[in-house]
Amino acid sequence: MSALQTASVMNAIAGLDRWFESMRVDWPTPGYGGPVVHWWNHSLTYRGAGLDWRYEGIIDGYLTLWRATDERIWLEKAMLAGSDLVDGQLANGQYRNSAFELNPASGGTPHEAAADVGLLLLARELREVDPIAGERFLDAARRNLEMYWFDQLWDPPTSTLRDGRDESTFVPNKAATFIDAVLLLSEMTERNDLIERFTLPTAAKILAMQVTEPAKPPYGAIAQNRFGERVIDAYFPLYIARIIPPILRLHERTGDPRLQSAALAAARFLERIRESDGGFPQVIYGNGKRNRRPRWIAGSGDILRAFIVANQHGAEIDLAPSIDWLLRGVRPDGHIATAEGFGGIMPLVSRRDRFADELGVVGWCDKAIRALALLARDEPSRQANVADSVDVAMIGHTI
Amino acid sequence: MRAETAIMRDTTSALPMEMRASLDLLFELLAGERGVMPTSVIGQPSLVTALGRYGTIESDRDRPTFLGVLASEISRTIERSLPQRIVVLGSGRLQRVIRPLRRSVAPVPRVPAEGWWERQGYQLVRSIKIQGIGSLFWSSCDRLLRRFDRTALADRCRIAMLRTLVAARWSIAPSTLCIHEYRRAA
Numbered sequence: 001m002s003a004l005q006t007a008s009v010m011n012a013i014a015g016l017d018r019w020f021e022s023m024r025v026d027w028p029t030p031g032y033g034g035p036v037v038h039w040w041n042h043s044l045t046y047r048g049a050g051l052d053w054r055y056e057g058i059i060d061g062y063l064t065l066w067r068a069t070d071e072r073i074w075l076e077k078a079m080l081a082g083s084d085l086v087d088g089q090l091a092n093g094q095y096r097n098s099a100f101e102l103n104p105a106s107g108g109t110p111h112e113a114a115a116d117v118g119l120l121l122l123a124r125e126l127r128e129v130d131p132i133a134g135e136r137f138l139d140a141a142r143r144n145l146e147m148y149w150f151d152q153l154w155d156p157p158t159s160t161l162r163d164g165r166d167e168s169t170f171v172p173n174k175a176a177t178f179i180d181a182v183l184l185l186s187e188m189t190e191r192n193d194l195i196e197r198f199t200l201p202t203a204a205k206i207l208a209m210q211v212t213e214p215a216k217p218p219y220g221a222i223a224q225n226r227f228g229e230r231v232i233d234a235y236f237p238l239y240i241a242r243i244i245p246p247i248l249r250l251h252e253r254t255g256d257p258r259l260q261s262a263a264l265a266a267a268r269f270l271e272r273i274r275e276s277d278g279g280f281p282q283v284i285y286g287n288g289k290r291n292r293r294p295r296w297i298a299g300s301g302d303i304l305r306a307f308i309v310a311n312q313h314g315a316e317i318d319l320a321p322s323i324d325w326l327l328r329g330v331r332p333d334g335h336i337a338t339a340e341g342f343g344g345i346m347p348l349v350s351r352r353d354r355f356a357d358e359l360g361v362v363g364w365c366d367k368a369i370r371a372l373a374l375l376a377r378d379e380p381s382r383q384a385n386v387a388d389s390v391d392v393a394m395i396g397h398t399i
Numbered sequence: 400m401r402a403e404t405a406i407m408r409d410t411t412s413a414l415p416m417e418m419r420a421s422l423d424l425l426f427e428l429l430a431g432e433r434g435v436m437p438t439s440v441i442g443q444p445s446l447v448t449a450l451g452r453y454g455t456i457e458s459d460r461d462r463p464t465f466l467g468v469l470a471s472e473i474s475r476t477i478e479r480s481l482p483q484r485i486v487v488l489g490s491g492r493l494q495r496v497i498r499p500l501r502r503s504v505a506p507v508p509r510v511p512a513e514g515w516w517e518r519q520g521y522q523l524v525r526s527i528k529i530q531g532i533g534s535l536f537w538s539s540c541d542r543l544l545r546r547f548d549r550t551a552l553a554d555r556c557r558i559a560m561l562r563t564l565v566a567a568r569w570s571i572a573p574s575t576l577c578i579h580e581y582r583r584a585a
Contacts, residue, residue: 026433027433027434027454027455028434028454028455039558040557040558040561041561045423045424045426045427045453046423046426046453047434048434048453048454097452102419104452104453105413105452232550233550234550234554283551285550285551287551291554291555345555345558345559346555346558346559349537349559349562349563350558352562353562
């Protein structure tokens with residue numbers, strides 16, 4: 001990163017942290033709230049706490065900052081977020097209002113698995129520092145995975161993660177989030193049987209939906225979903241990116257080279273379709289048609305993170321355009337704009353959606369802080385810079 | 400192709416999209432500070448539970464809300480407590496037309512006619528219609544295009560369908576669901 005980019009990254013992290021604090025609510029349970037805009041649907045009426053995938057990025061982002069700086073405030077923020085999930089867990093193991101754009105509702109996918117990832121990362125971090133608190137977070141994640149994902153969504157006869165109790169839908173990016181959570185649970189509980197039983201069959205089904213013919217334009221891409229055997233020929237960069245880190249982690253755990261090749265092919269597909277300004281289309285259909293409306297900004301943090309992880313496996317993807325794209329969304333109050341192009345999805349009809357571009361959504365900005373924190377950690381001169389950013393972030397906080 | 404977030408069948412999001420939109424609008428209409436809804440909610444248990452997930456319902460017999468109930472139920476409440484304000488969610492004229500075509504149409508009774516309300520001593524002060532002709536048009540385009548594998552266009556039509564769920568305000572415009580607010584005439 002250039003010096004200017006480094007400074008911008010640090011400022012963006014500090015701004016996001018400040019903004020996250022302003023998005024805390026206390027109804028119906030304590031947590032991060034606010035409206036949600038999404039390609040499919042918005043949740044503008046319900047603005048209470050949402051215990052969904054926003055917690056994955058918030059907890060992981062804060063933990064990365066804690067490790068980079070040794071400043072305990074970051075760990076405390078991650079623990080506060082973890083407590084939101086524990087306090088909002090229902091008797092059936094699900095989290096209250098975990099459905100993001102479909103809130104208020106529980107049982108959202110991949111959101112509950114993503115929340116589990118956050119809790120398990122936190123529990124792992126606390127093993128040495130505060131094992132009693134760590135056990136509490138581990139218990140909550142384990143309860144959710146066992147009561148909901150293993151008992152209800154997992155179909156033993158076909159070894160498939162379903163997208164609902166009575167559905168034959170398989171969605172690779174959701175399955176990848178599940179793999180991530182199971183890998184962490186397996187590590188924390190020393191249960192290797194979970195790898196064999198859940199993650200390997202799931203990864204095989206994800207890879208089966210990858211385009212493997214080099215001559216085809218979407219070579220390396222992974223289809224969005226399938227209903228039964230019917231694969232939907234649509235490729236969403238954001239969701240492909242969310243598959244890459246869990247598959248690479250599974251490769252690290254098992255040593256299976258096919259997993260690494262598949263993940264790197266997916267990353268190279270994303271690199272190929274990246275546009276000159278660093279943004280990505282919303283979706284590319286099988287016929288090559290691009291839908292650029294809207295192009296995610298804050299959410300593209302997950303694509304940047306996938307590139308960072310892929311580079312650790314030798315991909316050598318230039319991060320600079322993606323960093324620039326993300327940083328252009330930084331707004332004065334600290335949030336990162338959600339997207340560009342909501343108003344143009346459908347001529348005339350979507351005009352009223354123009355506001356959605358600028359809206360700050362916690363469940364998109366968490367992806368930004370998660371990726372930016374990795375950049376801060378990896379920067380050689382990080383000590384001074386991150387320390388500076390911490391000072392900035394403290395302004396306005398009650399500690 | 401469906402929305403990214405999948406929900407188990409027994410939660411709010413498993414309700415048909417137009418019913419969810421209706422609950423959104425009801426919450427906007429009823430809620431005050433911190434998501435508190437000062438109202439007594441009477442109606443189909445699944446709808447009462449779903450509305451309760453938006454915030455806190457603080458019982459207020461002077462402002463009942465009826466979710467898909469028959470006129471006789473409304474009448475009994477009026478006789479008991481003569482409320483000042485009543486909010487009703489019921490089906491509109493279009494529901495009868497589309498019910499045979501769709502599995503997911505929520506079976507809620509129609510809102511009693513204006514003459515009935517006048518006889519009870521109430522006047523209409525607000526009417527919101529959900530899922531009118533426009534939204535149904537986009538929904539039809541979505542289904543048709545998907546059948547012919549025109550996914551890109553179908554996706555856009557689906558989004559247009561969602562964005563037009565709140566129907567036109569013209570009094571004669573038909574819709575599948577409607578929310579009416581009545582106040583007691585002086």
